[in-house]
Amino acid sequence: MITSKKSPITWFAVLDSRRAQFYQRKPMHKEPDQSLSHNGRRLEPIFDTSLVAESIEDYEIGRHQLGRVFESANPPRHSPSSHTGISEEIKLRFIRKIVETLEKCHAAKAFDQLVLVAPAKIIGILRKSLSADIKKSIITEVVKDLTHHQSEALSGFLAAVA
Numbered sequence: 001m002i003t004s005k006k007s008p009i010t011w012f013a014v015l016d017s018r019r020a021q022f023y024q025r026k027p028m029h030k031e032p033d034q035s036l037s038h039n040g041r042r043l044e045p046i047f048d049t050s051l052v053a054e055s056i057e058d059y060e061i062g063r064h065q066l067g068r069v070f071e072s073a074n075p076p077r078h079s080p081s082s083h084t085g086i087s088e089e090i091k092l093r094f095i096r097k098i099v100e101t102l103e104k105c106h107a108a109k110a111f112d113q114l115v116l117v118a119p120a121k122i123i124g125i126l127r128k129s130l131s132a133d134i135k136k137s138i139i140t141e142v143v144k145d146l147t148h149h150q151s152e153a154l155s156g157f158l159a160a161v162a
Contacts, residue, residue, distance in 0.1 A: 008112035017091040022046040053094035117142040
């Protein structure tokens with residue numbers, strides 16, 4: 001008896017510190033005037049829209065007011081200083097949002113394999129944040145910022161990856 005093995009579902013997470021898009025490679029249907037490129041497969045967005053980090057203005061509106069600190073030596077009051085800058089805080093919150101999305105989708109068995117496409121610094125932050133199960137599903141990492149490319153161009157860049 002011959003059993004056919006289901007090919008694994010591979011997602012491509014293409015992101016930087018401000019936006020992320022998730023793709024899956026799908027077979028292309030050959031049109032009479034088109035040739036099949038990239039092994040007859042193209043990348044299709046998984047979600048209708050990209051995930052986008054909040055703007056600094058949105059961050060400031062939603063941020064809780066910090067309390068005032070009294071100095072023991074001087075009567076003036078001032079706001080406590082933050083250890084991370086606003087842009088770094090926004091980036092970390094965005095990375096957490098991406099990790100939550102990946103964790104939820106992986107738990108729902110939406111993908112078996114994952115390709116990360118991001119600048120080196122973002123990949124480093126993701127490695128620290130992802131669960132062991134997601135880390136096991138990563139088949140390769142492409143250290144590039146390709147967030148500004150459309151899915152057709154990405155298919156060309158990532159043809160040899162998976």
